[in-house]
Amino acid sequence: MAILETSGLTRMFGGLSAVDRLDLSVEEGEIRGLIGPNGSGKTTALNLITGYLKPSRGAVTYRGSEVTGRQPHDLARMGLVRTFQITTLFENLTVRDNVLHGSHLNNPTSLMGAMRRSGRYRRQSAEMEDRVRELLAFVGLGERIDAVARDLSAGEHRYLEIAIALAAGPRMLLLDEPATGLNPEEAAFLMNLIRTLRSQGVTVLLVEHNMRLITNICTRITVLNFGAKIAEGTPEEIVDNPDVITAYLGKRRGA
Amino acid sequence: MRLTVPAGWWLGGALLVVAALTPLFVFTNTYNRGLLVLIIIYAVAGLSLDYIMGEMGQFSFGHAAFWGFGAYVSAKLALDLGISPWIGFLAAPVAAGLVGLLIGYIALRRTRGLELAIVTLGFGVLAWTVALRWRPVTGGPSGLRQVPPPSLFGWEIRSELAYFYFSLLLLLGIVFLLSRLRTSRFGRGVRSIHENEDLAKSVGVAATKYYVLAFSFACALVGFSGALYAHHFRFVNPNLLGLDYMFIFLIVVLVGGRGTLWGPVLGSAIFVLVSEWLRALQEYRFVIFGVVLLLVVLFMPIGVFPALQNVARRMRGGKDAGGDVTPGGQDPVLEPGGAG
Amino acid sequence: MSWDVIGQQLWNGLLNGSIYVIFAAGLSLVFGVMRVINMAHGELTMLGAMLLFTVTDLVGLAYFPGAALVVLVMALAGFLVNRVTVRPFLGHSELVVILSTVALSFVLLNGSLVVWGSGPKGVEKPFNEIVQVGGVYITTAGLLLVGVCFAAVMGLYLMLTHTKLGKKTRATGQNLLGARLIGINTTAIYDTTLIVASGLAALAGVLIVLVSSATPNLGQPLLITGFAVVIVAGMGNVAGAVAVGLFMGVTEALFGQFVSTYYRQGYLYVVMIIVLLLRPQGLFGRK
Numbered sequence: 001m002a003i004l005e006t007s008g009l010t011r012m013f014g015g016l017s018a019v020d021r022l023d024l025s026v027e028e029g030e031i032r033g034l035i036g037p038n039g040s041g042k043t044t045a046l047n048l049i050t051g052y053l054k055p056s057r058g059a060v061t062y063r064g065s066e067v068t069g070r071q072p073h074d075l076a077r078m079g080l081v082r083t084f085q086i087t088t089l090f091e092n093l094t095v096r097d098n099v100l101h102g103s104h105l106n107n108p109t110s111l112m113g114a115m116r117r118s119g120r121y122r123r124q125s126a127e128m129e130d131r132v133r134e135l136l137a138f139v140g141l142g143e144r145i146d147a148v149a150r151d152l153s154a155g156e157h158r159y160l161e162i163a164i165a166l167a168a169g170p171r172m173l174l175l176d177e178p179a180t181g182l183n184p185e186e187a188a189f190l191m192n193l194i195r196t197l198r199s200q201g202v203t204v205l206l207v208e209h210n211m212r213l214i215t216n217i218c219t220r221i222t223v224l225n226f227g228a229k230i231a232e233g234t235p236e237e238i239v240d241n242p243d244v245i246t247a248y249l250g251k252r253r254g255a
Numbered sequence: 256m257r258l259t260v261p262a263g264w265w266l267g268g269a270l271l272v273v274a275a276l277t278p279l280f281v282f283t284n285t286y287n288r289g290l291l292v293l294i295i296i297y298a299v300a301g302l303s304l305d306y307i308m309g310e311m312g313q314f315s316f317g318h319a320a321f322w323g324f325g326a327y328v329s330a331k332l333a334l335d336l337g338i339s340p341w342i343g344f345l346a347a348p349v350a351a352g353l354v355g356l357l358i359g360y361i362a363l364r365r366t367r368g369l370e371l372a373i374v375t376l377g378f379g380v381l382a383w384t385v386a387l388r389w390r391p392v393t394g395g396p397s398g399l400r401q402v403p404p405p406s407l408f409g410w411e412i413r414s415e416l417a418y419f420y421f422s423l424l425l426l427l428g429i430v431f432l433l434s435r436l437r438t439s440r441f442g443r444g445v446r447s448i449h450e451n452e453d454l455a456k457s458v459g460v461a462a463t464k465y466y467v468l469a470f471s472f473a474c475a476l477v478g479f480s481g482a483l484y485a486h487h488f489r490f491v492n493p494n495l496l497g498l499d500y501m502f503i504f505l506i507v508v509l510v511g512g513r514g515t516l517w518g519p520v521l522g523s524a525i526f527v528l529v530s531e532w533l534r535a536l537q538e539y540r541f542v543i544f545g546v547v548l549l550l551v552v553l554f555m556p557i558g559v560f561p562a563l564q565n566v567a568r569r570m571r572g573g574k575d576a577g578g579d580v581t582p583g584g585q586d587p588v589l590e591p592g593g594a595g
Numbered sequence: 596m597s598w599d600v601i602g603q604q605l606w607n608g609l610l611n612g613s614i615y616v617i618f619a620a621g622l623s624l625v626f627g628v629m630r631v632i633n634m635a636h637g638e639l640t641m642l643g644a645m646l647l648f649t650v651t652d653l654v655g656l657a658y659f660p661g662a663a664l665v666v667l668v669m670a671l672a673g674f675l676v677n678r679v680t681v682r683p684f685l686g687h688s689e690l691v692v693i694l695s696t697v698a699l700s701f702v703l704l705n706g707s708l709v710v711w712g713s714g715p716k717g718v719e720k721p722f723n724e725i726v727q728v729g730g731v732y733i734t735t736a737g738l739l740l741v742g743v744c745f746a747a748v749m750g751l752y753l754m755l756t757h758t759k760l761g762k763k764t765r766a767t768g769q770n771l772l773g774a775r776l777i778g779i780n781t782t783a784i785y786d787t788t789l790i791v792a793s794g795l796a797a798l799a800g801v802l803i804v805l806v807s808s809a810t811p812n813l814g815q816p817l818l819i820t821g822f823a824v825v826i827v828a829g830m831g832n833v834a835g836a837v838a839v840g841l842f843m844g845v846t847e848a849l850f851g852q853f854v855s856t857y858y859r860q861g862y863l864y865v866v867m868i869i870v871l872l873l874r875p876q877g878l879f880g881r882k
Contacts, residue, residue, distance in 0.1 A: 076459035114439030365875035545702035
């Protein structure tokens with residue numbers, strides 16, 4: 001069953017459509033790649049799906065209900081969580097606090113509990129702390145828990161972003177070019193993380209412009225060019241698709 | 256930023272002990288004890304403004320209007336309806352909080368940072384205009400006089416000393432409440448919006464709702480401070496809603512230290528005592544305050560309290576933690592909402 | 596209601612509106628180019644008026660040389676405003692810059708109260724005949740005010756659109772880093788921007804005394820009106836500020852005549868708040 005569907009999703013900027021009648025259907029448990037050359041509308045599509053931009057036309061359906069134009073935080077509550085193309089962290093906070101603040105939806109403490117420091121509040125806080133440590137260990141930042149986020153390396157930034165997103169408890173994770181700025185080893189580690197997530201039941205939509213990175217890990221790939229879908233299929237089909245080669249690979253080779 | 260709780264509370268506690276003892280040993284006459292009450296009133300107002308500046312990372316130029324509004328509400332209830340100031344102390348924050356909710360809802364849905372500062376300035380001046388012009392209700396430019404003091408079991412708390420200890424207790428309660436609020440789910444939500452609004456939304460924080468509630472909370476708190484003022488000084492007038500008090504609260508927050516709990520308390524003490532000390536200079540006082548504010552912002556942007564904390568920490572061999580504003584650092588929120 | 600009354604209010608509104616126009620244009624220019632809200636802009640206008648009073652009444656200069664001298668001096672003071680209260684704080688947050696200009700405005704306002712006292716001061720006008728057009732009374736001093744305002748606005752417009760300096764200024768406002776990369780001396784642009792804005796503010800000050808008197812308290816209300824204009828127009832939009840400034844001046848006068856004199860200024864804030872609700876980027880703002 002499709003976890004996420006868009007139909008005729010369109011966004012105009014001035015007279016140009018940044019995203020043009022996009023029909024997308026992502027099955028539960030997939031790792032879907034969304035690729036295309038720079039400026040092909042990938043990030044705009046992601047912003048439209050996650051409520052950061054309002055679509056000019058079209059609809060988004062998530063887990064069977066229409067969510068077009070819903071606020072990002074509502075969607076997050078429903079399990080639809082994203083990361084950003086430009087690394088986005090709570091830069092002035094420690095790594096721990098980053099994930100702690102990311103755990104908003106999984107923070108069971110009550111206001112009165114926090115005020116009174118009740119036994120229950122302390123127990124719940126200890127549980128949250130455990131979960132934060134678990135998540136940081138998972139993304140390989142266990143040792144950096146007390147570092148301030150802005151002091152992290154580029155790779156660590158990306159891992160922390162993912163830990164923050166995971167703290168929100170996503171059913172579906174939309175990652176916007178998560179490998180940007182990573183060296184090959186770091187990128188490989190990241191792709192492994194994504195695979196593990198999938199095995200834990202998280203559906204992933206992976207926006208990327210680096211084709212090589214994505215063909216290894218995606219179950220299916222959707223290709224955008226000038227805001228419109230030009231191809232969709234398994235990685236093998238995409239690599240051999242002549243439209244994709246001319247629109248995307250051909251152009252890159254020529255560049 | 257995690258406030259290192261021990262250093263902060265240690266310093267703050269020392270401040271309190273000093274404060275509690277001063278009226279007994281140093282400030283023994285009525286006039287000087289009145290100054291101590293004023294310190295507490297400004298401290299509460301400063302704490303509430305700092306909730307907007309330090310916790311929300313926003314700025315409201317209309318904050319004094321809520322202060323004056325709280326003062327008028329409590330004064331009116333007591334004067335016109337004979338309602339006890341004790342109820343006024345509750346009614347003022349409720350009323351200011353509700354108006355804050357409405358204005359926050361209007362302003363915070365779409366504006367942040369500089370735009371919000373100007374919009375709240377507009378609201379503040381509008382409120383001031385109304386207070387000045389709506390004579391039948393507000394008493395016009397001369398305001399309302401003979402506001403009754405609160406009484407306890409038929410005993411009017413006219414004594415500066417009793418009022419001082421009463422408000423000191425409340426101040427302590429407010430600082431305690433604010434410190435606990437920070438680690439609550441709500442407090443963390445607000446903090447995360449301050450740090451990065453887009454990211455906060457992506458992890459499920461209802462940013463606008465939280466900001467409106469936080470704004471309303473700050474307005475309620477300052478409304479309470481206004482009520483304290485009204486029943487202590489026993490008058491209210493439109494100036495209470497104006498930019499002069501806004502400027503005072505700003506000094507209290509900035510000199511004390513933005514984003515620190517005890518900062519505004521210390522800032523208020525510094526402001527009141529220094530301005531008393533400069534009393535002989537009369538009209539030059541505000542000129543001097545302007546210059547002082549400039550110098551503080553320039554040379555001690557973190558404020559006095561965090562600077563003291565750093566000294567305390569260094570004495571114990573620790574590292575500086577810095578305040579909310581580090582030189583060269585940026586305030587992400589003061590950039591108006593990202594353009595997708 | 597009589598048409599004469601409406602005509603008179605239109606004229607009065609035009610006078611106020613012209614002041615709002617050059618006042619708000621300067622405020623908007625600083626915001627547009629530097630993303631700085633200059634809370635001291637109103638006090639610069641006030642200083643313009645007070646200094647004019649001083650040089651005419653105390654030193655004995657005539658209106659025109661006095662006004663020219665004041666505007667020139669205040670324009671140069673704009674350089675100091677930038678160097679003392681804006682530039683040192685640009686590395687900090689935008690809020691800090693607001694606060695430093697608030698501090699400056701307090702120094703200027705309270706300093707002026709010390710120097711001049713709070714009473715209104717009249718300035719000898721260069722000419723002050725009253726002309727009756729239909730049933731409307733128009734002063735020649737008022738005509739001068741309107742004329743100079745429009746000349747100043749046209750000058751600003753031509754400078755921004757037709758000179759190299761203006762183009763550099765606009766480029767700096769659009770993209771500071773980009774402007775630096777292509778070799779624009781943005782420090783000089785910032786200096787110039789405050790020089791021009793401060794000169795415009797002082798010009799408003801020396802013109803205000805043509806129709807009313809000089810007092811240290813004239814800055815604050817004007818600043819707030821200026822913000823209402825700038826917000827309704829869209830922050831940083833100089834051309835929009837011109838249109839809205841005129842509109843606000845005229846409708847404010849009509850509001851004062853026909854609705855309530857008491858809440859005249861309140862009217863502007865209400866307009867501002869309504870515009871913000873419906874169109875937060877302002878009437879002429881881009882989104």
